[in-house]
Amino acid sequence: MFLRGAGVTLYISIIGTILGAIIGLIIGTIRTIPLSENPVKRILIKIVNIILTVYVEVFRGTPMIVQAMVIYYGSLMLFNINMDKMFAGIFIVSINTGAYTSEIVRGGIISIDRGQFEAAHALGMNHVKTMLYVVLPQVVRNILPAMGNEFVINIKDSSVLNVISVSELFFQTSSITGNVFRFFEPFLIACIVYLIMTLTVTRILRFIEKKMDGPENFNVIPGNQMQVTRPEDIAKKTGQTGY
Amino acid sequence: MDKIIEVRHLSKWFGANEILSDINFSVNKGEVVCIIGSSGSGKSTLLRCINLLEKPTGGEIIYNGKSVLDNKHDVYAYRTKLGMVFQQFNLFNNHNVLSNCTIAQMKVLNRSKDEAEKTAMKFLKVVGMDQFINAKPRQLSGGMKQRVAIARALSMEPDVLLFDEPTSALDPEMVGEVLNVMKDLAKSGLTMLVVTHEMGFAREVADRVVFMDQGVITEEGTPEEIFNNPKQERTREFLRRILRDSKTE
Ligand SMILES: Nc1ncnc2c1ncn2[C@@H]1O[C@H](COP(=O)(O)OP(=O)(O)OP(=O)(O)O)[C@@H](O)[C@H]1O
Ligand SMILES: [Mg+2]
Numbered sequence A: 001m002f003l004r005g006a007g008v009t010l011y012i013s014i015i016g017t018i019l020g021a022i023i024g025l026i027i028g029t030i031r032t033i034p035l036s037e038n039p040v041k042r043i044l045i046k047i048v049n050i051i052l053t054v055y056v057e058v059f060r061g062t063p064m065i066v067q068a069m070v071i072y073y074g075s076l077m078l079f080n081i082n083m084d085k086m087f088a089g090i091f092i093v094s095i096n097t098g099a100y101t102s103e104i105v106r107g108g109i110i111s112i113d114r115g116q117f118e119a120a121h122a123l124g125m126n127h128v129k130t131m132l133y134v135v136l137p138q139v140v141r142n143i144l145p146a147m148g149n150e151f152v153i154n155i156k157d158s159s160v161l162n163v164i165s166v167s168e169l170f171f172q173t174s175s176i177t178g179n180v181f182r183f184f185e186p187f188l189i190a191c192i193v194y195l196i197m198t199l200t201v202t203r204i205l206r207f208i209e210k211k212m213d214g215p216e217n218f219n220v221i222p223g224n225q226m227q228v229t230r231p232e233d234i235a236k237k238t239g240q241t242g243y
Numbered sequence B: 001m002d003k004i005i006e007v008r009h010l011s012k013w014f015g016a017n018e019i020l021s022d023i024n025f026s027v028n029k030g031e032v033v034c035i036i037g038s039s040g041s042g043k044s045t046l047l048r049c050i051n052l053l054e055k056p057t058g059g060e061i062i063y064n065g066k067s068v069l070d071n072k073h074d075v076y077a078y079r080t081k082l083g084m085v086f087q088q089f090n091l092f093n094n095h096n097v098l099s100n101c102t103i104a105q106m107k108v109l110n111r112s113k114d115e116a117e118k119t120a121m122k123f124l125k126v127v128g129m130d131q132f133i134n135a136k137p138r139q140l141s142g143g144m145k146q147r148v149a150i151a152r153a154l155s156m157e158p159d160v161l162l163f164d165e166p167t168s169a170l171d172p173e174m175v176g177e178v179l180n181v182m183k184d185l186a187k188s189g190l191t192m193l194v195v196t197h198e199m200g201f202a203r204e205v206a207d208r209v210v211f212m213d214q215g216v217i218t219e220e221g222t223p224e225e226i227f228n229n230p231k232q233e234r235t236r237e238f239l240r241r242i243l244r245d246s247k248t249e
Helices: A002-031 A039-061 A064-078 A085-110 A114-122 A127-164 A169-180 A184-213 A231-238 B043-050 B075-081 B097-107 B113-126 B142-155 B172-187 B199-205 B223-228 B233-248
Strands: B003-014 B017-028 B032-037 B058-063 B082-085 B160-164 B191-195 B208-213 B216-221
Touching (some): A002 A169, A064 A085, A085 A127, A114 B082, B017 B043, B017 B191, B017 B216, B032 B043, B075 B082, B097 B113, B097 B142, B172 B199
Parallel strands (some): B032 B208
Antiparallel strands (some): B003 B017
């Protein structure tokens, strides 16, 4: 039962963190779009920005345990939707992570040197291409430690989902205590299982960070001696003669 | 002669400050034009207005006979025709040398990977960096970075190359390698517009030299005219100062 609970906890935190990261990347990117000259677009961007700011502030400013209750029972009462518990759990963790990550991403984008944007623009890339091929890959690398942190927090904080009876590790442990009439031992075991999960995740992320940085050294391609080029060669190569 | 770029009555305000006022000049096909002038005179701003990294406040920029400030004008396509080399190199940190030179070819010009790599290798050879295609920017010296940045700009096969003080951020011993590449390019017939503090380069390579002071072009002519017989007192004063500084270095 511990293992089943741990599995559910990991499942919810992995999916929640990944979806949250995607939400955060998208929102962070939208919130850094430069204001357009075009008045219609300008107003549109401003409205979207206000909505996103409200989203971020609401989810960062309230406890997840309360959000879980409001969303789960609220959708049941107001819209008569009986959410699948697992779905509700992943949904809550994702949008919560998304709110935090979007701020991390926004900070990450702002901290990228302006020269990177300008070089991309000077080569004819628009905002989306600049983001996709130049800025976001650097942002993702830079925010990986922060995302690892979010992941660890999600592993621990998904325990609050027991209030809507998602069968994650804390919920399973509670059920066990009800069967065996002991509290200390089951929760001590749960504690160890949580610790194993968080430690493993941190190690794996370290490894991924190293991988992304690539090797310390590069290979010089032998054979092509550094050649002194004569203008005639360049003329041939660039095809720029004959003006 | 064919004018590639023509700037007419260009002005640029930042807030309440007029940084460029009534700039008129043009660049002809195959020509090397050097812009000189003291710090803060608006040289970079002029270059950045030309490829629309800054939006001009007034005036016109004509590229191959078409106004680029027209709303219908495709800014992105236009920028692929003007290569830009920055003082701070601005190589993409997440790409190695080769993909710095291929990414825009593939994603903007829609060239295939093979074609983009062939073109990139051609120009990396021109700048003598074809041995280092696997290196990341952080593993290169300043001079090497700038040569890669030049190859990256050339890989788009632009009509004009704009340089904004390409050697000002370099250690003195690396200035030569970059200037030599630029000299070779100039001799090959590439059209170049170069902002520089390297008076030796301007004198030797430029077809025309433009002198800027406090946001206006005060004098323009052949290197001969500007360096040997400057008409304006301000030009003389600037040249005296810069030549004295370069002697004391
Ligand atoms: N984005 C900006 N906002 C406000 N003022 C600016 C901006 N960019 C440049 N300026 C001002 O415009 C003036 C001209 O700057 P510019 O960088 O074009 O000069 P420059 O001739 O290239 O000088 P340098 O030789 O130091 O590079 C400076 O006084 C600068 O402070
Ligand atoms: Mg400048």
